[in-house]
Amino acid sequence: MHGIIATWRMAKEGIEQSDKMLKEGKTAAQAIEVAIKAVEDFPYYKSVGYGGLPNEEQVVELDAGYMDGDILSVGAICAIQDFANPISIAKKLSEEKVNNVLVAEGAAKYAREYHFEEKEMLTDRARAFYRKKKKELAAQDELRPYDGHDTVGMVCVDNNGSVTAGTSTSGLFMKRSGRIGDSPLVGSGFYADSEVGGATATGLGEDLMKGCISYEIVRLMKEGLTPQEACEKAVNDLDAKLIAKRGKAGDLSVVAMNNKGEFGCATNIEGFSFSVATENLEPIVYLVTRKEDGHCEFEEASQEWLDNYMKTRMAPVEE
Numbered sequence: 001m002h003g004i005i006a007t008w009r010m011a012k013e014g015i016e017q018s019d020k021m022l023k024e025g026k027t028a029a030q031a032i033e034v035a036i037k038a039v040e041d042f043p044y045y046k047s048v049g050y051g052g053l054p055n056e057e058q059v060v061e062l063d064a065g066y067m068d069g070d071i072l073s074v075g076a077i078c079a080i081q082d083f084a085n086p087i088s089i090a091k092k093l094s095e096e097k098v099n100n101v102l103v104a105e106g107a108a109k110y111a112r113e114y115h116f117e118e119k120e121m122l123t124d125r126a127r128a129f130y131r132k133k134k135k136e137l138a139a140q141d142e143l144r145p146y147d148g149h150d151t152v153g154m155v156c157v158d159n160n161g162s163v164t165a166g167t168s169t170s171g172l173f174m175k176r177s178g179r180i181g182d183s184p185l186v187g188s189g190f191y192a193d194s195e196v197g198g199a200t201a202t203g204l205g206e207d208l209m210k211g212c213i214s215y216e217i218v219r220l221m222k223e224g225l226t227p228q229e230a231c232e233k234a235v236n237d238l239d240a241k242l243i244a245k246r247g248k249a250g251d252l253s254v255v256a257m258n259n260k261g262e263f264g265c266a267t268n269i270e271g272f273s274f275s276v277a278t279e280n281l282e283p284i285v286y287l288v289t290r291k292e293d294g295h296c297e298f299e300e301a302s303q304e305w306l307d308n309y310m311k312t313r314m315a316p317v318e319e
């Protein structure tokens with residue numbers, strides 16, 4: 001049984017490619033990289049890869065993480081500038097015996113050494129968002145993910161039962177230089193264990209990391225919870241704890257898949273979507289609704305929603 005699940009609608013085209021690869025017998029390692037690269041390369045997704053929004057100094061700093069659940073190998077890069085495909089660098093790092101997590105210039109040096117594609121990642125469109133946000137910022141009292149939040153995180157299972165997980169993000173818009181969130185942190189942004197499954201998160205990194213939420217979901221699945229139960233429990237427990245201890249909880253959204261291709265999702269916000277494909281399910285986008293009791297339900301996105309999504313992503317930036 002194979003499958004791939006990803007945070008947000010933006011992963012749909014990528015998982016379509018990966019779904020084909022998995023059907024042809026390609027590995028979870030190969031398929032997840034192709035799917036995440038597709039998101040990184042698309043200029044209209046303003047939170048991942050090319051076209052990602054910059055930090056407060058108008059510099060695009062990218063984070064990515066990768067885990068091979070067969071042997072628990074991990075690779076991650078943090079705050080790297082001007083490389084086309086952070087996920088590929090993170091994946092390559094996971095093959096090293098040590099030095100698996102590299103930041104900023106050290107990460108760039110490694111990427112140059114292995115001839116990963118260099119590319120100016122700040123687009124004119126991202127510059128326009130920056131100028132617009134600069135004007136709005138005076139009225140904003142705290143760092144918030146813009147329009148919800150949008151890291152791409154994926155979990156992939158292949159026919160051999162190998163599980164991989166990966167993330168790629170430009171992080172919070174207007175973050176401080178050098179800031180990283182949960183996305184390149186193993187256990188927080190992503191986790192995979194082929195004996196169980198994998199999970200990945202998106203939202204306010206500063207809060208997601210407080211619960212090591214991706215590891216927690218995999219741990220709960222190992223205890224026997226279904227992916228849906230594990231996602232809901234992890235999100236609801238962390239949400240409640242953050243509110244109890246700190247007065248509020250940031251955005252927390254997660255998806256998970258076990259090594260049988262069964263999947264789940266949970267969120268504490270409105271407007272979370274995810275993309276998924278399995279052996280028995282053609283690539284599809286689901287919209288998630290959180291009920292008052294904390295239970296999350298999901299239904300297929302309508303054609304109207306999908307059309308509107310692309311229209312708003314590609315609309316001119318009104319400054």
Ligand code: ASP
Binds near residue numbers: 145149172180202206
């Ligand atoms: N989790 C990401 C971060 O904190 C943001 C996001 O999901 O958009 O960097």
